[in-house]
Amino acid sequence: MALTRWWSRGERLAGKPSGALLAVEPQEWLGVATDVAAAGGQLLALWATRYPDCSPAALVRAAYLVDGGLLVAQLPVADPAHRYRGLQELYPAAARMQRAAADLTGILSDAADRRPWLRHAAWAPDQHPLSAPPPIPAAPAVDDYAFVRVEGEGVHEIAVGPVHAGIIEPGHFRFSVVGEKVLKLEERLGYVHKGIERRFTELPLLDGHRLAARVSGDSAVAYAWAYCQALEGMTGTAVPPRALWLRALCLELERVQNHLGDLGALGNDAGFAFGLAQFSRLKEELTRAIGATLGQRYLLDAVVPGGVAVDLQDQAARTLAVVLARTSSRVRELHAIYDDHAGVRDRFAGAGRVEPELAQRLGLIGLAGRASGQGSDLRVDSPWPPYHVITPKLCMRRDGDVAARVAVRFDEVEESCRLARALLSELPGGALAAPVPAAVAAPLGVGVIEGWRGPVLVALESREPGRIHRCHAHDPSWQNWPVIEHAVMGNIVPDFPLINKSFNLSYSGHDL
Amino acid sequence: MLKTLRTIAGVGIVSESPPEPDDELRLRDALQAQIQSVLGRALAIRAVDSGSCNGCELEIHALNNPIYNIEGLGIRFVASPRHADLLLVTGPVSWNMAAALKRTYEAMPDPKLVVAVGDCGCDGGVFGRSYACAGPVSAILPVDVAVPGCPPSPQRLLQAILTAIRPRRA
Structure with missing residues (x-):
């Protein structure tokens, strides 16, 4: 009921x-x-924007997925030194988004955790890349990060990364462990911060889609x-x-490519090399077919403003x-x-469990959310053409x-193959x-698309013809990274790679 | 078990032959031809993502599939830089990863090779050089071979690795 009031007061969003x-x-x-x-809604993204020589000097925006729609609340910040009310108590995932906004724009929330998140040693605390670019x-350089210490008899720390043992992204x-059991995991990310939002x-x-991809x-x-949905709306x-x-065909092919890769890697992490060999072969076969028919093995340059x-x-x-x-x-x-x-089943079942109640409270979304009873998929809840x-x-x-996240991938591969074939058979001229x-x-325009990992959001803002004032890209990994810290509690350290892989979150998409 | 065996037998051997080295990808000759011919028989690679969008990693992974079968050529990916002969680096190098990348390189025993991967590893790509990006891998490390592409295909990657470990042909 209360929500109806906000919906009716909102303006249509491009x-x-x-x-x-x-x-x-x-x-x-x-x-x-x-x-x-x-109303059972979720915070999808939170970001801040500075407006030099304007009033208000900044806006903080929170995008919510609720009632099958997207509600973007926009808060003016008249004085950049003023701290806005943080949302971390209602939405734990907001904590890191607020810290990132503080690092990039200098707009601070009133949350207690003031540690930097995306800022390491590359720029000074009083510099804010989205306000004025810091010098090269x-x-x-490296810095010290204040990890939360766990104390007690027999507790010791294992530090892993940023360079990992496999071919994966850095973090x-x-x-903090006792024997083999994980008492606590704390993540530190931001290593692949590339200044994307400044860029x-x-x-x-009309060129931003290449960077967005x-x-x-x-x-x-x-x-x-x-990105294009936002731009085309604007x-x-x-x-x-x-x-x-x-576009939908490409999106489903991307989903299948990633799921095939993950299903193989998960088999491998459970000691079943056969799985990696078979799935990576299937993935290569499909990737080659995509390359031969659409001209790109990975569809990095398929979607362009206005079309494909x-x-x-x-x-x-x-x-x-046929493929x-x-x-x-x-x-x-x-x-x-x-x-x-039996061996695979044993490793998958019960590992890295996130109960539906916890998933709901922490805001787990996308594929991992659907494996924990969070029945949300934007293609189903609020279908956009052609869905x-x-x-x-x-x-x-x-x-x-892990078994549930594997099962969802198996089901989605089959479903996406079906969708892709349906799209192919009904391709309009x-x-x-x-x-x-x-x-x-x-x-301002906001695009939201259900990618293979979950919903991705791009908020695009233009104040001069042909120019980008601000573009915020949000990956579902922001929601799901903190949940891994919970998922591994009480598991053994050797199961971490398997659990981590079962989420397969993006570092680049998160670190921006 | 029977299903597993039947699948293995049914699929058979799908590996293809590797591409020839391409001297155009070579930036410098750091190693003597003699050493290169030894490394060429059994090479250990350490892959480091120093800031990539993860697109290049998708194609590096493909090298391990049965079709490119990089292990069949005596080349394998190792977990520690101390076991590695060649550092395969995707970029652009973010400043937040630059120190870790340098330390990884320093931990490798001599002689060692560096292959920079992708448009970003070659010249910083779409991300360029900024407060957050050091740009190409060569901004931080001496690079022997650089392979462009966004992402480069597994064939091109394999060609770049083989170019690094085989002596110049001219």
């Missing part, structure tokens, strides 16, 4: 269908957050689409149906459909083998362990892209 922008006063900020929580450092994990402001508005390379289609561009169908930069001839569409059908049936065979394998026609099925489990005007009708 970009994501069923989005609203709600300007709030400082005394209403927490009220909106409380009402969203009461002269030499590499630091500090384990956006240096790019033309590289926020997290494994989710390139999702990010580029979210400029009033109508994307041709064929382009939308091809890829096309499919009828013969190529048929080839891809997808074969992939689907092979995966079904491998699923049976995984299920029959309003090609209806996806929700894949969900409730056990919340017509143009591949519509022209996009450089002038914007709305200064």
Whole structure:
């Protein structure tokens, strides 16, 4: 009931269908957050923007997923030295987003944890990259981070990273353990902070999709689409149906590619090398087919403003459909083998469990959320074209362990192969892209796309024709990284790689 | 078990032959030809992501699949820089990773090789050089071979690795 008031007061938001922008006063900020929580909604993203020589000097925005829509609350910060009310008590995931906003813009929340998050030693505490770019450092430097210490008899620490033993992204994990059992894990991220949000402001508005696709390379289609959805909303561009169908095809192919990679790697981490060999072969076969038909093995440059930069001839569409059908049936065979394998079952079941109640409280989203009973998938809850026609099925489990995250991947591979084939068989004709005007009708646009890992958000703001004032990219990993700290509690250290892989979160997408 | 064996037999051997080295990818000749020919038979690689968007990692992973079968060539990825002959670095190098990257390189025994991967590893790519990015791998380490691409295909990656460990052909 209370929420209806906020929805009705909000203005239509450019970009994501069923989005609203709600300007709030400082005394209403927490009220909106409380009402969203009461309605079972989630905080998707929180970011701050500076406006030099303007009043107010800054805005803090919180994007909520609630009632199948996107509600963006916008709080003015008149004095940059004033601390706004943090949302970490209602939404624990907000804590790190607020710390990141403080590092990048200097706008601080009133939360107790004042430690930097994305800032290491590359720039000084009084410098804020989104306010004015700090100078280029002269030499590499390191800093000390105040990890929370666990004390007691027999407790010791294991420090892992930032350089890890495998071919994965860098981050630091500090384990406090007794014997083999993990008492506490504390993550430290930010190692691959590349100044992406600062870089956006240096790019033309019609060129930002290339950088968006590289926020997290494994989710390139999702990010580029979210960027374009925001831009197309701001400029009033109508994307041709064929382009939308091809975008969805690319998004589902990206999902299948990633799931196949993860299913193989998870088998391997459980000591079943056969799984890695078979799944990596299937992934390569599909990746080659994508390269042969769409021209790119990974679809980093498929989605462009106004449409797509890829096309499919009828013969190529048929080839891809055949490969997808074969992939689907092979995966079904491998699923049976995984299920029959006692060793694999033993490692997967019960490891890294996140109960649905905890998942709900911590705001676990996306694939990992669906493995812990959080039945949210934007393609299902608030379908955007073409998902309003090609209806996806929700894949969900409730056990919340590695086995559940594996099972959701198995189900989603099959479902995405089905969707991709449906998209291929009903591919409309017509143009591949519509022209996009450089002038914007709305200064702010927000795109949200359900990528393979979960919903990604791109909030785009333009104040001068053809220029980007601010572009905030949000990865679902922001929500899910803190949950891994809970998922490993009480597990043994050797199970960490398996548990971590079962979430397979993005470092690049988080560190920006 | 029977299903597993049947699958293995059914799929058979899918490995393909490796590409030839490409001298155009070479930036410098750090090692004597003699040493290169020894390394070429059994090479240990340490991969470090020094700031990549993770796109290059997807293709580096593919080197381990049965089709490229890099282990079949005597080349394997190792967990410690102390066991490595070659450092495979994806970029751009973020300033927050620069010190860790340097330390990894310093921990490797001599003689050692560095291969920079991807457009970002070669020249900083779309991220460039900034308060957060040192830019190309060569800004931090001496680079022997650099392979562009966004991301480079597994064939190109394999070619770059083979170029680093085989003597110049001219």
